[in-house]
Amino acid sequence: MVNWNAVADQVFLYWQEFLQWFLSVPLYGQVLVVIGAVAVLILAVVVIYYVLKGVAYLIYYILKGVYYLLKAIFLGIYKLFEELYYGITGKPRPVKKEKEPEAVISETKVEEPRIETPHIIKNLVPIQPDAAYCSECGNQFTEQMQQKLHENGNVFCVYCGKGFKSNVIKIEN
Ligand SMILES: [Zn+2]
Numbered sequence: 001m002v003n004w005n006a007v008a009d010q011v012f013l014y015w016q017e018f019l020q021w022f023l024s025v026p027l028y029g030q031v032l033v034v035i036g037a038v039a040v041l042i043l044a045v046v047v048i049y050y051v052l053k054g055v056a057y058l059i060y061y062i063l064k065g066v067y068y069l070l071k072a073i074f075l076g077i078y079k080l081f082e083e084l085y086y087g088i089t090g091k092p093r094p095v096k097k098e099k100e101p102e103a104v105i106s107e108t109k110v111e112e113p114r115i116e117t118p119h120i121i122k123n124l125v126p127i128q129p130d131a132a133y134c135s136e137c138g139n140q141f142t143e144q145m146q147q148k149l150h151e152n153g154n155v156f157c158v159y160c161g162k163g164f165k166s167n168v169i170k171i172e173n
Pocket of ligand 1: 136137157159
C-alpha cells in the first residue's frame with residue numbers, strides 16, 4: 001500500500017530543493033553539475049549495455065551448453081537402446097558391419113601402392129648391371145638375382161634385403 005501521491009510530493013520537494021541549490025551555485029558550478037550528470041548518464045547507459053550484452057551471451061552459451069548436453073544424453077540413450085535391441089534380438093548390424101570393412105579395404109588398397117612405390121625407389125641403390133656381389137652384406141648374387149636384375153632392372157638381395165637398381169645410364173656411356 002504505497003501512497004504514490006505522497007511519494008510524488010516527496011520527489012517534487014527534493015527536486016525543488018535541488019533546483020534551489022542548483023540556482024544558488026555559481027555558473028561554473030552549474031556547468032560542472034550538468035557535465036557530471038551527463039557523464040553519469042552516459043556511463044550508466046554503457047554499463048547497462050554491457051550488462052545486457054553479457055547477460056545475452058551468458059544466456060546464449062547456457063542454451064548452447066544445454067543443447068549439446070541434451071544431444072549427448074539423447075545420443076547416449078539411443079545407442080544404449082540400440083545395444084539393447086541388438087543384444088536381445090541377437091540380430092547382426094547390417095548397415096555398420098558391412099560398410100566398415102569395405103571402407104578399410106578400399107582405403108588400404110588405395111594407400112598401399114602410394115606409400116610403397118616411392119619407398120622402394122628411394123631405397124634402391126644404383127648398381128652395375130653385371131654386378132655379382134651385394135655391396136651391403138658382401139654375399140655373392142645368386143643366379144636368380146642376376147637374372148632378375150637383368151630382366152627387371154632391379155633386385156633385392158636374398159641375404160640382407162637391400163634393394164638394387166641397375167645403373168642404365170652408365171651402360172649407354
Ligand atoms: Zn646383401
